Amino acid sequence: MSQVRVRFAPSPTGFFHIGSARTALFNWLYARHTGGTFILRIEDTDKERNSEEFLRVIYDSLAWLGMGWDEGPRVGGNGGGDHGPYRQSERAHIYREYLEKLKAAGRTYEKDGATWFKLLGERHEVYDEHRKKTVTKVKTAPMVIEDAIRGRVERVEDEDFVIVRSDGNPVFHFVNVVDDIAMRITHVIRGEDHLSNTSKHVALFEAFGVKPPIFAHIPLILKQNGPGKMSKRDQGALIEEYQRRGYSPEAVVNFIALLGWNPGDDREKMPIAEIVRLFDLPAVNQSNARFDDKKMAHMNFLYLQELPAEDYLARARAQLAAAGSAAPAAGGAAEVEAYVREVLELARPKIKGLDELPAYTAYFWGEDYPTDEKAKAKVLGKGEPKARLAELVEALRAPAADFGSDAALEAVIKALAEARGLGFGDYQGVARMAVTGLSAGPSLTSILRLLGRERVVARLERFAAAL
RNA sequence: GCCCCUAUCGUCUAUCGGUUAGGACGGAAGAUUCUCAUUCUUCAAAGCGGGGUUCGAUUCCCCGUGGGGGCGCCA
Numbered sequence: 001m002s003q004v005r006v007r008f009a010p011s012p013t014g015f016f017h018i019g020s021a022r023t024a025l026f027n028w029l030y031a032r033h034t035g036g037t038f039i040l041r042i043e044d045t046d047k048e049r050n051s052e053e054f055l056r057v058i059y060d061s062l063a064w065l066g067m068g069w070d071e072g073p074r075v076g077g078n079g080g081g082d083h084g085p086y087r088q089s090e091r092a093h094i095y096r097e098y099l100e101k102l103k104a105a106g107r108t109y110e111k112d113g114a115t116w117f118k119l120l121g122e123r124h125e126v127y128d129e130h131r132k133k134t135v136t137k138v139k140t141a142p143m144v145i146e147d148a149i150r151g152r153v154e155r156v157e158d159e160d161f162v163i164v165r166s167d168g169n170p171v172f173h174f175v176n177v178v179d180d181i182a183m184r185i186t187h188v189i190r191g192e193d194h195l196s197n198t199s200k201h202v203a204l205f206e207a208f209g210v211k212p213p214i215f216a217h218i219p220l221i222l223k224q225n226g227p228g229k230m231s232k233r234d235q236g237a238l239i240e241e242y243q244r245r246g247y248s249p250e251a252v253v254n255f256i257a258l259l260g261w262n263p264g265d266d267r268e269k270m271p272i273a274e275i276v277r278l279f280d281l282p283a284v285n286q287s288n289a290r291f292d293d294k295k296m297a298h299m300n301f302l303y304l305q306e307l308p309a310e311d312y313l314a315r316a317r318a319q320l321a322a323a324g325s326a327a328p329a330a331g332g333a334a335e336v337e338a339y340v341r342e343v344l345e346l347a348r349p350k351i352k353g354l355d356e357l358p359a360y361t362a363y364f365w366g367e368d369y370p371t372d373e374k375a376k377a378k379v380l381g382k383g384e385p386k387a388r389l390a391e392l393v394e395a396l397r398a399p400a401a402d403f404g405s406d407a408a409l410e411a412v413i414k415a416l417a418e419a420r421g422l423g424f425g426d427y428q429g430v431a432r433m434a435v436t437g438l439s440a441g442p443s444l445t446s447i448l449r450l451l452g453r454e455r456v457v458a459r460l461e462r463f464a465a466a467l
Numbered sequence: 468g469c470c471c472c473u474a475u476c477g478u479c480u481a482u483c484g485g486u487u488a489g490g491a492c493g494g495a496a497g498a499u500u501c502u503c504a505u506u507c508u509u510c511a512a513a514g515c516g517g518g519g520u521u522c523g524a525u526u527c528c529c530c531g532u533g534g535g536g537g538c539g540c541c542a
Contacts, residue, residue: 154471199470228535442504
């Protein structure tokens with residue numbers, strides 16, 4: 001059995017869709033699973049777009065998701081190979097060469113300035129109701145598609161089709177097949193939306209006298225709400241969105257791997273090496289999967305919680321910086337570093353995703369933080385907040401209050417409460433609101449300890465004075 | 468309209484003819500907790516309809532129906 005060679009062939013549109021990401025992933029997984037070659041081929045025949053900038057989106061997204069390519073454009077250590085160039089815009093001479101082969105075999109003809117591919121069989125004219133025009137049908141034998149996921153699929157291709165436009169540019173079906181032949185692709189793994197087109201491709205392979213590759217048409221990802229497949233306008237459709245929101249790429253990969261594939265048992269969260277080990281084409285589902293952002297978020301949560309401390313710190317800081325947070329940048333004094341680290345670790349188990357971090361930690365980075373007015377009104381509406389605040393100020397100002405440990409602070413507040421026949425909860429709410437502007441967050445005593453006596457007392461007094 | 472693919476809880480899915488149809492997300496209830504979140508326990512929730520084949524069908528076949536895709540000088 002020859003080496004597996006698969007390709008991912010995106011066209012640079014300026015977006016990297018989650019569906020594209022999964023197609024890339026399944027190709028990549030199959031290559032890694034079989035020890036084959038993963039090829040990146042850029043389908044940039046549409047010259048009207050600004051390719052350079054749009055190409056970056058593809059390269060960056062693949063890199064972020066951790067999918068390196070063995071052959072393809074040379075970018076950041078990836079690419080190279082003996083079957084280039086890997087951009088269709090640079091392969092015109094190859095298409096010309098293959099077109100000559102077809103011409104020589106008598107399988108083309110010119111019409112309306114374009115070059116058409118000639119199917120084999122009897123011809124007759126028929127009026128197409130749907131397209132409202134007369135078309136020439138060809139009585140052909142069914143094309144057989146050997147699909148690793150769907151089995152044997154037969155489809156009759158009964159109309160000649162254009163392979164080179166009147167402006168001289170070859171069309172997708174033609175270049176796709178030519179490149180797959182020239183690059184010696186063994187398995188074509190792509191979205192099911194191409195299944196109906198595959199009969200055209202098989203006809204071309206046969207015309208070239210080449211045995212078609214094994215096809216594997218993977219199910220599509222449907223939009224979360226409403227009908228149809230996911231499109232770039234749908235929530236959660238773009239990879240850059242996950243990047244921007246601080247999602248773990250490992251979580252995104254794990255999640256999309258599970259959209260249409262599973263290891264055959266109950267496992268969901270799996271290291272990529274394990275997915276590579278278990279992935280195989282016949283195990284891919286045949287029916288479309290609906291996208292679910294809640295489950296995606298949950299997968300991200302799982303990965304976030306187990307991220308090594310250093311990685312978490314770096315990613316959290318990047319997220320804060322991107323959000324314009326006042327959090328100190330890395331490389332400061334050891335004391336500051338320790339503070340940032342502790343604040344971020346305090347927040348970690350409480351958040352679902354890194355995008356919550358800026359709002360969740362705002363009050364740790366300075367005196368300019370927002371107040372949840374609605375929650376504030378609620379807190380002030382019950383009990384005697386003013387009295388409680390005054391008592392807190394007095395107790396926390398006293399040297400006896402040890403800001404060095406959560407337990408000591410808890411003891412101070414509990415003693416205060418006990419002396420008045422109250423509970424910890426009678427102080428917790430107001431204190432939290434006064435010190436953070438929020439009604440929810442990490443443990444109050446941890447917040448107090450980290451902020452320190454001076455800031456805590458100042459905030460309590462300022463808050464009380466405004467009542 | 469024609470062609471192709473497809474069909475298990477709301478969603479993602481397990482089951483490769485015989486199961487109390489399992490898991491996960493989401494939902495509900497309870498426990499834990501200084502708030503929130505986590506965590507833990509429990510609960511509700513599915514084989515599209517009709518025919519076959521078979522001792523026996525969620526599972527195999529056919530027909531409907533639903534869903535998806537394709538039918539460009541787009542990719």
